[in-house]
Amino acid sequence: MSTEPETTEDAAQRTPGAAAEGGTPGSGAGDPAGPRGSGADAEGPGEAGGARAGADPEGAAGGPPDDDAADEAGGAPSAGAAGTGAAQVSEAEAELLAQRLERERIERRKAEKKGPIEAGTKLSGKAADLLAAVRAVESGEKPVSAVFAEPGPAARRPAPEPVRRTQPVTPAVAAAPAPGTVDGVRRVLAEGGAPEALAPQAATVLGDGAEERLRADPWLLLRVPGVRPEQADGFARALLGAACGPDDERRLRAVTVWLLEQAALAGHTALEMPALTAALAQRGVPDPDAAVHGALAEGEILAFQDGLDEAAEPVDPAEAGEGEAAPEPVRVLVGLERYALAEESLADGLARLIGSAPRQDGPDADWERAAAAARGSAAELIRAVAGHGLVLHTGGEAARAEAAELLGAAAELGLRAWAAVHSPLGRGRFAPQAPVATLAGLLSGAEGPGRDADGALDVDLLIVLDAPQLDVEAGASLVEALPDGARLVLSGDPAVLWSAGPGRVFADLLAARRVPQIASRRPDPGPLGELVSGIGAGELQQVDAPGKEVVIVPVRDAGEAVHRTVQLVADSVPRAIGVPAEETVVITPGHGGAAGTRVLNAALKERLNPGPGRFGGFDPGDRVAYSPAPGRTVPGRVVGADADGLRLSCAGEPVVVPRERVEQCVRHGWALTAHQAAGGRWPAVVAVLPGDAAQTLTRPWVYTAFSRAERHLSVVHGVEQALPRAVAERPAKPRTTRLPDLLRPQTPAAE
Known part of the structure; x- marks a missing residue:
């Protein structure tokens, strides 16, 4: 590896040791990183698999969720449930009586999977048709043969592959609420001291009768992306006055659902019961167990019992009744129906x-x-x-x-x-x-x-x-x-x-x-392939890069990181490596902070495509990251704008983003997060590691960011030894999911 080739400007501003050859991202070459800020919002579930303090909600753009909540509700699975014994199992069953029908349905479906599944059986298809068919059979309205009868499979035709039908990409737009509905919601928000700008989103989320629903249950405001519990509490106090209390059933249900939504944004499909009740307690819920029970009884959430493997403590057979097998250890999970x-x-x-x-x-x-x-x-x-x-x-x-x-x-x-x-x-x-x-x-x-x-x-x-x-x-x-x-x-x-x-x-x-x-x-070839392979194995190793395939650029603080990044993209990489600026992407850990995507994109726009931003902050020629749905990012370029909205070209296909969705769905795209860059590769990548991102780095993040480069990787390095520590000691953050238990082969019950 080598350091960046210098320009005249470089010689005046380089850090000590910047010209030293053979530095590695973990060597600490150059000056130590400067003071570390606390404002870097790391990639959340939409970004790096876990939220961090300071992240901003991205709403429909698929970005980081509310980070405090993700830390509370979206952490590693609690170890407290691993040793659940037989006494706790019976208590959990008693608590989950409200979900009896749901559990029975799940058990029936698991029982059906015990037998072999033959080819040709229609176990899935259109969801609505399947659900209607299952219900018809279970209720006895129709026999199985009548419900699932279908013509035999058509003979496969040896026809040539059909031509791919390229069509313009159109965003999925929810039906706009009626103007009267938005006005009514705006009035309620104003009475409660909430920003009136939330009215269109709240009206869309709550649907018909949004004004009346919000007056009757102010905590429904938590369903609007970006709203936090303390903000909803303040809104409720303004509307309800003395009738508002921390143990209000409406609040308990809303906060419970909100925590599970934040956990989903952090990558979890469910949470263990102890983790959820602990997060509720941190949110000032007086009786977390009662809050969960209330949400279960209202059908807001669902509960499940999954078997545990060797991680669970075995139940002493002596504790089981005579002639009875010891109950299988289970954990209780809670999640959203979706x-x-x-x-x-x-x-x-x-x-x-x-x-x-x-x-x-x-x-x-x-x-x-x-x-x-x-x-x-x-x-x-x-x-x-x-x-x-x-x-x-x-x-x-x-x-x-x-x-x-x-x-x-x-x-x-x-x-x-x-x-x-x-x-x-x-x-x-x-x-x-x-x-x-x-x-x-x-x-x-x-x-x-x-x-x-x-x-x-x-x-x-x-x-x-x-x-x-x-x-x-x-x-x-x-x-x-x-x-x-x-x-x-x-x-x-x-x-x-x-x-x-x-x-x-x-x-x-x-x-x-x-x-x-x-x-x-x-193996992936060359110095880049060698570097990335080592990272995947947990080792940040020095590699020989005679063609400057890997360059380390030490920086002291976030301001210098931004300056050097712009210099690399606009000057050094095109001149020394031969990769133009439009084929270079910048990858940084988060959107916020002094060297996040917002700051970097503003600096890169000013250098590469200055303009007044007359189209909602964008100008023709701007590189953008378009998010048609949460978690999906399509790099593109601004073509223009008209009465229909902002016109983009994404991977050669035309896209029209309605003007009311531009703020939610479009960001400048010279700088991306690693999750936004996943699935793509560029001739050159500049990976920015500012000092305030040290605690957010993980091995998968470093691997993903570095492996996006085809020919050249520049690492703007300001995290000192945090980089090799992340590679060696920080694997992927755990996610709680039910799929392993659902995939486990079913053991026939003993007679």
Whole structure:
């Protein structure tokens, strides 16, 4: 590694030791970092898998949540539930009587999975149709054969791959509330001393009768993104006066739901009961247990009992009754219905893929010939896909070539095969002319092969790249859309950041070990590949970079970090490396702070594309990060604006963002967070590590940020030894999910 090539300006401002060759990000070369601020808001669930103090809510843009709440409700799973004994189990069951029907439904579904699942059985499909069918059968209104009767599968046609239908990207816009509704909400907000600017959002969230609902229950204001409990408490006191109290049932329910929403933003699909009650106590709830009971009774949240593995303390058989087996240790989880149902649907769909034999598309000898023609672990991947409905494929950037070989082999065998990537930038990193769609476009129907007569994706094989970015809701939609007999390959690098949305689907599947796992043996080449591979193993090592592939730029404080970053992007990298500014991306740990994306983007705009920002703060030519949905970021460029809204070009496709959504969905995009950059790669990357970000760094963040570079990586280094410590000692922050328990093979009950 080397330090940045100097300009005349560099010589005047460089730090001591900046010209020394061979420095590593962990060597502390150059001056020590200066005073550390406290305002860096680290990437939250939408950014680095965990919120930190000072983060700003991003609302619809998919950014960090309220950070205090994420720290309280979204931390590591509590160890207090691991030793739950038999006495506690009976107490929990008594407490959860209000959820009896829900638990029985879950138990029935688990029992159904004990038997083998044959190919061709429609265990999933359109969610609404399936739900109606199940209810009809359970109620006795219709026999199973009548409800699930369907025509036999149509013969597969050996037609050529359909041409991908490129369509303009359009944001999903919720129906705008009536002007009268917004005016009514505005009046209530004014009476309670809340910002009237929240009126459109509150009216949209609360729907019809929003004014009356808000007057009757002021804590409903917590449903508006960005509102904190103390703000809702102040609003309620202004409206209710003496009738407002910390033990108000409305407040208890609202704060309970809010904490679970914050936990979901931090990546959890549920929380253990002790963690939730502890967070409620920190929020001034007098009786946390009563708050949870009230929310359960009102159907605001759901509760579940999941079995524990070896982490749980065994129950003494002597404590069980005579002739009775000791009860299985369990933990009680609480979550929102939205994510609970998505996780169950995902588990059911995965069970269908695991238990079903894939459709026979030709003699086994054809698959074996295709495997024999492939190289190394690509041959293993083809053989695994030949006989299994679900296969996991792990590896770095070089492993994408193996997925491309599989896609080509499947096409030669006559299969309708497609690949899906996380970001539009991922298309260019795959095989040329290959049938590739973004996952969002595939599920929405804007891209990909389209749907068959049953509404399923018209594919025989689907390869999902960037699989760690798959959250539970996208995963559920994906497996529900696959036809019976189709094959699914989830491929990705397990060392990168997990999904911006709740869950850790890829990691949970790898840990379950229920399907073939093919690990690529192709290393990423060059000094960058060597550096990133070491980080993945927990070691920040020095690498030889004769072509200045890796450059370390020590800085003393955040102000110098911003100055040096702008200098690198606008001058040093284009001049010394040959990569123009428009092909260089800056990656920093958070949006706020003295060297976050806001400050960096303002400085880069002033240098690279100055202008008055006449289109809602943007000018033609500005690089932007467009977020059509929470957790999704599409890099683009501003083309112009008109009465319809802000016009962008994102990965070559036109996008029109309505003017009322510009503030929520569009940010300047010269500087991104690591989660926003996931799924893409650029010729040059400038990774900014200011001193106030030292406590937010983790190994997955460093791995993800550094591995976005194809030819050159500059590290603006101001965190001293915090960088090697993060790589060596800070793995991914744990997430609480139910998928491992739902995927666990069911053991038949003893008679």
